[in-house]
Structures are given as structure tokens and as C-alpha cells.
Amino acid sequence: MPEATESEALPTVLIVDDEKEVADAYALRLRGLCDVQTVYDGSSALELLEAEEIDVVLLDRHMPGLSGDEVLAELDERDYYGRVIMITAIDPGFDVLDMPFDDYLCKPVEREDVRTAVEHQCSILGYETLGEYFAVEAKRSVLEAELPASELEAHDEYADLKRRGNQLRRRARRLLDDPRDLFETFDAVGREGR
Missing domain, CATH: 3.40.50.2300 (Response regulator)
Structure with a gap:
């Protein structure tokens, strides 16, 4: 912890x-x-x-x-x-x-x-939270890669997803010993189309 x-x-x-x-x-x-x-x-x-x-x-x-x-x-x-x-x-x-x-x-x-x-x-809750965060962030990341910002800004569910991701990230940081490497590894995965 x-x-x-x-x-x-x-x-x-x-x-x-x-x-x-x-x-x-x-x-x-x-x-x-x-x-x-x-x-x-x-x-x-x-x-x-x-x-x-x-x-x-x-x-x-x-x-x-x-x-x-x-x-x-x-x-x-x-x-x-x-x-x-x-x-x-x-x-x-x-x-x-x-x-x-x-x-x-x-x-x-x-x-x-x-x-x-x-x-x-x-620790258990931290890893559960991290798993949920990664699922939320994968959705957010792919949407941001594939859709224009103007369309995203007008979508309520996207705004909720973004808020939830921020909340989960804060909670995972609070619960786990220095999860920075896990965040960086996740962020490095390319999720956008080619």
C-alpha cells in the first residue's frame, strides 16, 4: 500500500x-x-x-x-x-x-x-479498480482516436466515461503502491485504427 x-x-x-x-x-x-x-x-x-x-x-x-x-x-x-x-x-x-x-x-x-x-x-480493491479503469480508458482512448473532438464534447455518455476514468485513476493511485508503470504501459498500447 x-x-x-x-x-x-x-x-x-x-x-x-x-x-x-x-x-x-x-x-x-x-x-x-x-x-x-x-x-x-x-x-x-x-x-x-x-x-x-x-x-x-x-x-x-x-x-x-x-x-x-x-x-x-x-x-x-x-x-x-x-x-x-x-x-x-x-x-x-x-x-x-x-x-x-x-x-x-x-x-x-x-x-x-x-x-x-x-x-x-x-491492494485487492486497488487492482479491481485498476482493471475497471483500463476498461473505461480503452473505450475513451479508441473514441478519441476515431471521432472528432466536437462530436465527443457533445456526447453525455462520453463525458460520463471520462469522469469515471478520472475517478478510477485517482482511486487506484490512492490504493496501490506507485502504479505509474502500469498506467504508462497501458497508455503506450496503440488503440487507434491505421
Whole structure:
């Protein structure tokens, strides 16, 4: 995962746990690795996830009100584009087979295990994002090579494609260790007709 300079953003992590001390301890463990936000209930988590781009969610299963399982189901319904790590004292049973999380840590969790799990999920999301970026940019590149600029500027879907490409590129840079070589190699491929 990237070491951020002042001008670069870090991956974003949301910690959701009703035990304030536990959530705050995880936030301390992740200091310097990512930008961390902490909420103490499921409803607040869903509100924040609706408003902001969060890369990884650390989610407790057992919470009053909206449980972690319910939050997870809602994220699945919303097609949340990020990674979810369940981090809980509930021992897993066969119910986890149908749950759409990406990792599961049983409390108590060692400091380095939390950091490593977050790093892994950020890398996975980074490469998924990079793959989507390359697909979007291949379309943009071929359109720019084959169509006049005036036609492109008047096309709403092209503008959306361009915005999406920029968003994906920023996110991949935030999540991956120096992906410049990957971007340069991709950009060097000739996609225009002869």
C-alpha cells in the first residue's frame, strides 16, 4: 500500500463498532496507514457510506439497533464498491457461507493483523479498480482516436466515461503502491485504427 506524501490521499477506512473504546483502538492501530473514520452504530455507517467514498469497512457484527449483518446485507443491496472486513467477537458458523464480506477477524485482534488485513483489502480493491479503469480508458482512448473532438464534447455518455476514468485513476493511485508503470504501459498500447 502506498506511503502517502502530503499531496496524495491515503486509502479510506470506516470502522463501525458500538464499543467506542474498541473502535478508537482500531483507529489508532491504522494511524499512518489510511484515513480513518469511526462510527458507533450501523445507521451512521450507512449514512456515511452513502455520502463518501470509503475503500474498506471494518464492521462489527453484534451491535444494538442495526446489526453488522444487517449493514452488510444493505451494502450488498447497494452494490457497495469497496471491501468489508467483519471484525467481531461472534464466532463464525455456517451462516458466514452466504455473507458477502471479504475477510473475517475474530476479536481480540492483534495490531499487526488489523493493519495487514486492511493492507490486503486495499491492494485487492486497488487492482479491481485498476482493471475497471483500463476498461473505461480503452473505450475513451479508441473514441478519441476515431471521432472528432466536437462530436465527443457533445456526447453525455462520453463525458460520463471520462469522469469515471478520472475517478478510477485517482482511486487506484490512492490504493496501490506507485502504479505509474502500469498506467504508462497501458497508455503506450496503440488503440487507434491505421
